[in-house]
Amino acid sequence: MDFVYDAEQEALKAAMAAVLGKAYDSSETRRAVTQVDPGWSEGTWQQLAETGALGLPFAEADGGFGAGPVEVAIVAEEIGRVIAPEPYVETVVLAGSLVQALGSDEQRARILGGIAEGTLVPAVAHAETGARYGLQPTAVTAAGSGDSWTLSGTKEPVITGERADLLIVTAALPSGGTGVFVVEPDATGLTRMGYRTADGGRAAKVTFADTPATPLGSAGSDASDAVALAVAKAQVAYCHEALGAMETALHTTVEYLKTRKQFGVPLMTFQALTFRAADMYMQLELARSIVMWATLVLADSEDARFQIEAAQRAKLKISTASRLVSQEAVQMHGGIGVTAEYSIAHYMARLTVIDHLLGDGAHQLGALAASVDDHAELDPFGE
Amino acid sequence: MKLRLSAEDVAFREEMREFFTTQIPQHIRDTVAARRELSKEQFVESMQIMNAAGLAVPNWPVKWGGKDWTPLQRHIWHEEMQLANVPPPLAFNAGMIGPVLAAFASQEMKERFLPATANLDIWWSQGFSEPDAGSDLAGLKTKAVLEGDEWIVNGQKTWTTLGQYGDWIFTLVRTDPDVKKQAGISMLLIDMRSEGLTVRPIELIDGSREVNEVFFDNVRVPAENLVGEVNKGWDYAKFLLGNERIGVAPVGGIKRNLAAAKKVALSAGPGGSSLFDDPVFAARVVELENEVLALELTAMRVVANSADGKPHPASSVMKLRGSQLQQDVSELFVDIAGPSVIASGAGADSDIEDWAQVSAPVYMNLRKASIYGGSNEVQRQIIAGGILGLRG
Numbered sequence: 223m224d225f226v227y228d229a230e231q232e233a234l235k236a237a238m239a240a241v242l243g244k245a246y247d248s249s250e251t252r253r254a255v256t257q258v259d260p261g262w263s264e265g266t267w268q269q270l271a272e273t274g275a276l277g278l279p280f281a282e283a284d285g286g287f288g289a290g291p292v293e294v295a296i297v298a299e300e301i302g303r304v305i306a307p308e309p310y311v312e313t314v315v316l317a318g319s320l321v322q323a324l325g326s327d328e329q330r331a332r333i334l335g336g337i338a339e340g341t342l343v344p345a346v347a348h349a350e351t352g353a354r355y356g357l358q359p360t361a362v363t364a365a366g367s368g369d370s371w372t373l374s375g376t377k378e379p380v381i382t383g384e385r386a387d388l389l390i391v392t393a394a395l396p397s398g399g400t401g402v403f404v405v406e407p408d409a410t411g412l413t414r415m416g417y418r419t420a421d422g423g424r425a426a427k428v429t430f431a432d433t434p435a436t437p438l439g440s441a442g443s444d445a446s447d448a449v450a451l452a453v454a455k456a457q458v459a460y461c462h463e464a465l466g467a468m469e470t471a472l473h474t475t476v477e478y479l480k481t482r483k484q485f486g487v488p489l490m491t492f493q494a495l496t497f498r499a500a501d502m503y504m505q506l507e508l509a510r511s512i513v514m515w516a517t518l519v520l521a522d523s524e525d526a527r528f529q530i531e532a533a534q535r536a537k538l539k540i541s542t543a544s545r546l547v548s549q550e551a552v553q554m555h556g557g558i559g560v561t562a563e564y565s566i567a568h569y570m571a572r573l574t575v576i577d578h579l580l581g582d583g584a585h586q587l588g589a590l591a592a593s594v595d596d597h598a599e600l601d602p603f604g605e
Numbered sequence: 606m607k608l609r610l611s612a613e614d615v616a617f618r619e620e621m622r623e624f625f626t627t628q629i630p631q632h633i634r635d636t637v638a639a640r641r642e643l644s645k646e647q648f649v650e651s652m653q654i655m656n657a658a659g660l661a662v663p664n665w666p667v668k669w670g671g672k673d674w675t676p677l678q679r680h681i682w683h684e685e686m687q688l689a690n691v692p693p694p695l696a697f698n699a700g701m702i703g704p705v706l707a708a709f710a711s712q713e714m715k716e717r718f719l720p721a722t723a724n725l726d727i728w729w730s731q732g733f734s735e736p737d738a739g740s741d742l743a744g745l746k747t748k749a750v751l752e753g754d755e756w757i758v759n760g761q762k763t764w765t766t767l768g769q770y771g772d773w774i775f776t777l778v779r780t781d782p783d784v785k786k787q788a789g790i791s792m793l794l795i796d797m798r799s800e801g802l803t804v805r806p807i808e809l810i811d812g813s814r815e816v817n818e819v820f821f822d823n824v825r826v827p828a829e830n831l832v833g834e835v836n837k838g839w840d841y842a843k844f845l846l847g848n849e850r851i852g853v854a855p856v857g858g859i860k861r862n863l864a865a866a867k868k869v870a871l872s873a874g875p876g877g878s879s880l881f882d883d884p885v886f887a888a889r890v891v892e893l894e895n896e897v898l899a900l901e902l903t904a905m906r907v908v909a910n911s912a913d914g915k916p917h918p919a920s921s922v923m924k925l926r927g928s929q930l931q932q933d934v935s936e937l938f939v940d941i942a943g944p945s946v947i948a949s950g951a952g953a954d955s956d957i958e959d960w961a962q963v964s965a966p967v968y969m970n971l972r973k974a975s976i977y978g979g980s981n982e983v984q985r986q987i988i989a990g991g992i993l994g995l996r997g
Contacts, residue, residue, distance in 0.1 A: 224607045225905070225906045476993045476994070476995060479995055480994070480995065490989075490995040490997055491997045492997070493986075493997060495995075496985075496986075496989035496990075496993075496995040496997065497982070497985045497986075499989055499993055499995055500984075500985040500986075500988035500989045500993070501985070503922070503988055503992060503993060504922040504925060504926060504988065507903060507919040507922050508896070508899040508900065508903055508922065508926065509899070510906075510919075511899055511902035511903040511905075511906050511919075512895070512898060512899040512902055514902075514906070515608075515898075515902045518607065518608035519608060521607075522607065522608035522609060523608070535895050535898060538891075538892075538895050539895055539896075539899055587888050587891050587892060588884075588888070590895070591881075591887040591888050591890075591891050594867075594881060594887050594890050594891050594894065595867065595870075595871060595879065595881040595887070598864040598867065598868065599860050599863070599864045600860075600894055600897070600898050602898065602901060602902060603608065603609065603610070
């Protein structure tokens with residue numbers, strides 16, 4: 223097992239840090255960007271496209287660069303470090319994985335090629351109100367056959383759903399199982415009501431009323447496995463985003479403890495605070511280990527069950543670690559920690575949202591508990 | 606970045622697994638598996654078998670019996686040993702005084718002590734802590750005064766683990782009371798059969814006689830028994846404690862014990878039902894298992910990144926988190942045992958199984974894990990100050 227980046231990966235990390243560090247040089251810049259729709263910067267998105275970041279995991283034949291989960295992780299982590307609001311995980315990882323797994327040659331060329339170039343931003347419409355974290359859609363149903371299908375029902379919240387150039391929609395198939403469909407932005411019967419999210423981003427309520435839809439890939443067949451694997455990949459990418467955010471939150475807090483003075487001395491004079499910072503560091507490092515491992519499992523294993531389990535484990539650890547880190551970061555900043563004018567609360571907001579995207583800690587715990595008694599020891603190699 | 610072990614490391618792991626599961630006597634491995642105390646003879650037998658195979662002191666310089674292994678190989682060696690229920694080589698010998706002597710002692714002292722230390726022909730005890738010098742070790746008061754070619758030692762050491770078996774004790778003594786406290790300390794090797802040295806056992810909460818007080822009343826120690834240079838003892842102690850803290854998390858042992866706890870939980874419910882039917886219990890085990898996985902992966906990250914000889918900063922979390930999880934698993938055993946937990950003295954004729962009988966004593970005994978080797982408060986101080994730069 224080897225957790226070290228090679229030279230090319232180090233170069234990618236540096237390039238991403240440069241682009242994103244410049245785009246979001248302060249929390250004020252981010253705040254200004256998120257004030258106006260679509261809640262992220264089209265310019266920064268183009269820059270990411272120019273560096274190749276948006277096409278990393280796609281095959282070269284589809285307009286991508288044939289890189290893997292490790293490279294995706296590097297980008298996600300740098301996104302998280304500055305909590306860039308661009309919908310990288312949603313577009314490149316979640317939508318991208320679905321299209322990669324299911325799309326026809328033509329669909330892959332159009333959608334993946336468009337994502338890679340930065341000209342097409344699809345949104346995945348999967349979540350349904352009241353369904354919590356279930357993977358089986360029920361509120362949106364598909365009707366039709368062959369290439370002629372319509373969708374009806376409501377998806378919410380759909381991240382960046384109003385701005386999206388294309389919707390990739392999961393729906394219950396008439397024959398049972400899950401279908402994945404492509405809906406054009408001007409399709410009849412499609413309404414999108416966008417709003418601000420808790421972390422300054424955008425989501426939408428998306429309603430389909432006999433809305434024409436094209437199956438992603440072959441029609442009518444159950445795509446549950448592809449959905450589960452795409453979700454696992456997105457979960458791990460979110461975890462890396464959270465690692466980047468936690469690292470900044472810890473660093474910011476440490477700097478605050480060094481510089482902020484009360485009672486005539488720096489806050490770091492007080493052991494009650496420095497010990498808690500030590501625990502934040504410990505949680506961050508433990509989370510980093512398990513998240514990097516999950517990425518390696520995605521990259522190396524061909525066992526989808528093991529990949530899904532690894533993603534659940536990473537998400538579980540990120541949940542507990544990110545709550546501790548963000549809560550303590552805010553607490554140790556005092557009053558300024560809960561203001562929108564200072565950075566740390568924005569980190570808490572983003573970490574809170576990430577925790578609850580695609581299953582929070584309690585959900586993963588429940589999923590993992592179902593198989594806890596079927597093994598003696600956990601083997602990190604999946605043997 | 607890659608997930609798999611190299612073919613070479615897989616072969617190495619197989620070799621270690623084969624050795625530990627076939628060469629160490631079953632009665633020793635059974636005692637460890639049952640979480641019972643090992644006898645002196647069992648410690649000695651196990652370590653001598655390992656030493657004969659060249660596997661007792663891989664962390665020492667090659668010249669003195671060490672192995673030119675990669676950090677990952679050393680990690681695998683340590684893990685496989687624990688997974689096979691093999692007691693690690695005696696820490697006082699293999700992990701503490703051995704490396705110090707190899708690094709700082711005179712050639713003559715090395716030749717005199719190192720081979721016997723590796724083979725556990727000498728059982729070393731540790732004489733560091735004192736009643737008034739625990740976490741503040743540099744405040745130690747036991748003093749040594751040079752008279753001719755002998756040091757006269759007076760004072761008291763405490764928490765001397767397994768001191769009842771000790772042949773020799775390596776001590777920190779004050780040799781200069783007039784300088785900054787760290788600058789007046791030396792390291793002295795003392796024959797525990799010396800006149801004026803007495804060992805008094807301290808009974809622990811679990812009824813065990815694991816630690817002792819050691820008293821020095823005008824004990825005469827040959828001047829040649831001073832390690833390295835006079836008043837440099839604090840440097841040697843820091844070296845020793847640094848070795849002790851890095852990679853001390855007994856990950857393999859924690860994994861093995863957690864697996865054992867899960868096994869007994871399968872039939873520890875009412876009427877022999879599975880405790881996993883209780884979702885609260887199942888969730889607790891999932892959480893614990895995930896935390897142990899995170900620790901194990903951190904250990905691998907740390908060893909993989911320590912190749913240039915400098916420890917990875919994250920290694921500092923190993924002692925802190927490792928001790929917590931060791932304790933958490935022992936607490937799980939107690940809770941699985943439920944009402945049987947009180948039956949620590951029931952013995953073989955009882956219907957209460959052995960694992961349940963030992964659960965409370967082991968749980969209480971393991972509170973030591975977050976206290977010895979630099980308490981967890983000391984570990985947090987190291988992380989806050991040394992890594993985060995938070996210096997009060």
